[in-house]
Amino acid sequence: MGSEPPVNQGGFFMRSTPLLRFKNIHTQMTATMKIEIEDVDSCNKKITLDIPYQDYRKKVDAQYAIVGQQINIPGFRKGKVPKSVIENRFGPEVKRDVLTQIISESITRAIEEKGIKAVTPPSLLKVEAEEGTDIKVSASVEVIPDFTINDYSRIELYAKINKVTEKEVDEVIAEYRLRGAKNFPVTGRPTQDKDIIKIDFKAEVDGQALTDMESNDFTLQVGAQGSLAAFNEGVLGMQIGEERDIPIDYAADYGNKAIAGKTVSYHVTLKEIQAQELPEVNDEFAQNLKEKYKTVDEMKQKTRQDLEDYEKKQARKAARKQLAEKITEMNPIHIPEGLVREQIGFMAKEVKKKQAQAHDHKHTEDCGHDHGVEETSVSLEDEKTYRTSAIKILQEELLISQLADDFKIEVSEEELDQEINGFMALLGGGNPQKIKQEWRKNGSLDRLRSRMRREKTLDQLLGKIQLKEEMIDRQ
Incomplete structure (x- = not known):
């Protein structure tokens, strides 16, 4: 049968030939193939098999028939070239490719028949192929090892739940007030903290203008979270129409290398001041919220309940993480x-x-x-x-x-839809089914299903261990 097929240590591959377009020959393997499986270690198995010579021969003859329909040889009509001529001219090439194909198919068949959970492509170890005899093949394959999960019922974990304070409730209500705030123009006074101002500004460093750091009609709130404290201080007390230079020192490790470790001078012109008028907290205010509370007391109680529910969810999420780590530690x-x-x-x-x-x-x-x-x-x-x-x-x-x-955990289509609908609600709306189809195509839906299955599993596992809740002050 000629030389051994090409071997790739990461698995084997089909040789392509420039002379003919060989087709995969799916002839029925009629003879019984002897298969032996040897455990090399917990993660590797050796597969040894004997491929019946008659199966190999049938594939070779079928390939000769295809070649005979493709080639043109002087002195013979197309499709009427004798098999002996085809074998004499193309025999070694046909046999080599058929041998590669039948080895690949046979190893795949052996893996399937023996129920081997291969995690990487098999690698050929040895091929013994002599004309007229069965083909002896050995290959190695990596597998998921068999394992038994140790008893987890005695695991003890604490779900540490942050206590909700009055200050946190008040902060949420303050956000509600900001949502209902009304802005109105201010004249006759300088800028104050929390004012919303409109400015033009230019910037320069070492006397050179920074054209990519200038803007007109730029709006910001003085003292807003995330803004530069030095810039806030610089604009305080400005009058409409006033111009002012505000120097800002940037740290040496600042992300923009052009200004890192340098002082940037901002030339600012104040064009407009607006103040915010916040609504009074009363029953009417509570009723006008999208949540439609009836009274201020109900608003505060429901706000506290929502915050407490959130903290419980966060504590349970942390407990799931701890449990996953503990299970892994117990089962190396x-x-x-x-x-x-x-x-x-x-x-x-x-x-x-x-x-x-x-x-x-x-x-x-x-x-x-x-x-x-x-x-x-x-x-x-x-x-x-x-x-x-x-x-x-x-x-x-x-x-x-x-x-x-x-635990026989599955994620239903209804659960997937509910998760996607929640995601779309956070984004402000959209077409959930369209997103679902897009995620199905790019693999995101499978990842979402896997994440949800994991969370459901850990949630069920939390009910099978010793889980205790502990109220703590926020760190």
């Missing part, structure tokens, strides 16, 4: 090396992607830089940085997946 299962390297590669790629995105945010939109993250192989540095975390993540996912199977 072995992970196939192929899966580990795949996870390391994914983690390294995600970090590089986030770094590229952060780099982009530090530039203006018109810089024209392309910071796409290219596919890269796993480096020694990646191995050192991510291996321990990658193994832990995979152990956790395999264990929770097994528990989900044990």
Whole structure:
């Protein structure tokens, strides 16, 4: 049968030939194939099989018939070339490709018949192929190891729930008041804290104008969260029409390298002042909210209840995380090396992607830089940085997946729809079914289903351990 087929240590592949377009030959394998499975270790199995020579021969003859319909040889009509001529001219090439194909198909069939949970493509170890005899093949394959989850019923965890204070209730009501605030123009006085002002500004550093840091009719609220304290102080006390230079010192590690470690001088012109008029907190105010409370007392009680429910959910979320870590700690299962390297590669790629995105945010939109993250192989540095975390993540996912199977956890279409509807509500509306179809195409729906199945599993598991609630003061 000629030489052995080409072997790739990451699995085998089909050789392509420039002379003929070979087709996959799906002839029925009639003879019984002998299959032996050997456990090399918990994550690797060796497959040894004997492919009946008659199955191989049938595929070769079928391929000769196809070749005979394709080729043109002087002295013979197309499709009437004798088999002996075809075999003499194309025999080695046909046999080599058929051998590669039948080995691939046979190993796949062996994996399926024996119920092997392969996690990476099989790798050929040895092929013995002599004319007229059965083909002996051995291959290795990585598998998910068999494991038993240890008793978890005695696990003790505390769900630490933050106490809700009057101050937190008042802060929510203050947000309600801001939603109903009315702005009105102010003249005859300088700017004050919380005023909404409209300004023109230009910036320069070391005497050089920064054209990408200037704006007209720019609106901001003095003292707003996230604004520069030095800039807020600089605009306080300005009168409409007044111009003022406000110096701002930027830290050496500031994201924009053009101004990092330097002093930027902003030339500001105040054009307009508006003050906010906040509604009085009374029953009428409570009734006009979208929540439609009847009284102020009801508004406060419901606000407190909502905050307490949120804190309980956060505590339960933290408990789920602790439980997943505890289960993993109790069951240190072995992970196939192929899966580990795949996870390391994914983690390294995600970090590089986030770094590229952060780099982009530090530039203006018109810089024209392309910071796409290219596919890269796993480096020694990646191995050192991510291996321990990658193994832990995979152990956790395999264990929770097994528990989900044990508990018969499923995520229904109704539950998916409810989750998507909630997501769309947060975005302010949209077409949930359209989003669902898009997510189905790009794989996001499968990821959402997996996340929900994981959470349902851990929620059920919380009911099977010793979980105690503890009220704590917010740290």
